[in-house]
Amino acid sequence: MNHWPRRWLSTRGLLYGGAALLVLQAAFPFFWMISTSFKPPVEVFAQPPSFIPDDPTWDNFHRLFTATGFLTYFWNSVIVSGLSVLLTMIVSAAGAYSLTRYRYIGREKIAGLILCTYMFAPIMVVIPFFILVKKVGIENTHFALVLAFTSFCLPFTLWLMRAFFATIPMELEEAALVDGAGRVRALIYVVLPLALPGIIATSIFTFILAWNDYIFTRILITSDELKTLPVGVQDLFHSSLIDWGLIMAAGMMITIPALLFFLSVQRYLIRGWGAGGVKG
């Protein structure tokens, strides 16, 4: 009997030790990014490095906003990600509604086909995509980017939305129809509110994918004023002698929106995850 507290302690100890390690490996790099972004240039290169900046300054952020194209990139990212989310939501909500509410020949085949395209990695699609986009004449436009992100997210968002729509009982909609509501009204007032968690989860996935994307933007966009954040910041990184304080400030400013969206949707995440996960 007197053995158990010790054993309990050791397994508990292992558990907390493991959890602490997990937090440390995930959080330390971010902590270091934040710390560096507030250091003046001299302190960035100080040896030994200081963990908390001795002389914290907003200078890096100030230069980022005034001396680089950061705000333009930021705005482009917002526009492109926002439009991608909007388009993806409309197209996949309509598609998922169709896949769960209507019967037609080949419905299951369509669903299977959609899942199959989920396996295509960006690198396999982007080369021919680039050449086709040039042929159509929409290279170097945000429109091409929005199309790329939408079609790339669609397999996943459709699949997830289908799972959500399938859980909404048909009877609810039928009741609304009996009460004299049209199909569209029934959709707006009955189905969509119930599918809201699914809609939110998929829109966040689309947003994060569009926000984080590097390869499509790198290939499809050539003018500086149309670049989104990841490509813009990479060019900043390579432009001259690396200004680490500035780069870390930029890194922080890209990360914050992605993390905010992630944290706001975290509770839907595990649910959505079971239905398909995120690409990458």
Next chain:
Amino acid sequence: MVQAKSREQMVGLLAIAPALFLILALTLYPVAYSIWLSLLEKHSFFPQERFVGLENFFYLWKDEEFWTSLWLGTVYSTWTILFQIILGVAAALILNESFVGRGVVRAIVLFPYMIPTIVAVILWKWLLNDTYGVVNYWMVALGIVRDPVSWLGTDHIMLSVIAMSIWQFFPFVLLTILARLQTIPPELYEAAKVDGASAVRRFIHVTLPQIRGILFVVILLRSIWMFTKFDTVWLMGEGAGAGRFIRTLPVYAYMRTLTYYQAGLGAALAVIMFAILIVCTVIYFRMFREEADIG
């Protein structure tokens, strides 16, 4: 009545049409087009093209760089997949236990997977910087190495990109396995405990059979994604001068298309990648037929 029914069908098809169009026109058509492209000699920017049959593939067969990139890609994906799975499962087991602050820990641990790759890369390039990096500082201070290590130099860059990729992607495994662990009925563990099974035996006999199906899917997805991983590897190799030592197959395909402007060869590489993936997936399904049924 028949008319009403066919009208219903029309509405249904109309609603799925935009999605179907986008997937067909912007994913399946490009993939089919890249097969055609792999048979052409074509500059990436100019419209001239010439049909050359399988010449691109013959060229690659004799191309030393192709075989190197295939090998480097295999090394990269093998190690990253292996450690992602081990760490992901171990971390999921920890986070499935109840302890104070579990919710916060779960959220924090997913951070690396959610951030843009470019941020992960600049972050790690800064941590691993040979002169001012905090990793080198610690390793020297703790006496692990005598002199700072050039982590992004030719000798260690593969190790660095593997470590960084594991860091970035194991949260995916963690989250997927965790979602499955939460659905295992606790009675199974109670019964095993009553039988006096140790923690290791409980893992082998209770947990493992339960997560086998999802593990099958996770390994498949991660393998596909790591084998075709472009941005992490490309961005890590860029500018360091040692990029050649982590030039995996996707990076090589990209370079053929956008550095040498040989779109035909780039497409041929993409087709080879695709073929390898299909063959491996089929073998994988054959080998683990049982798991495939559960998953």
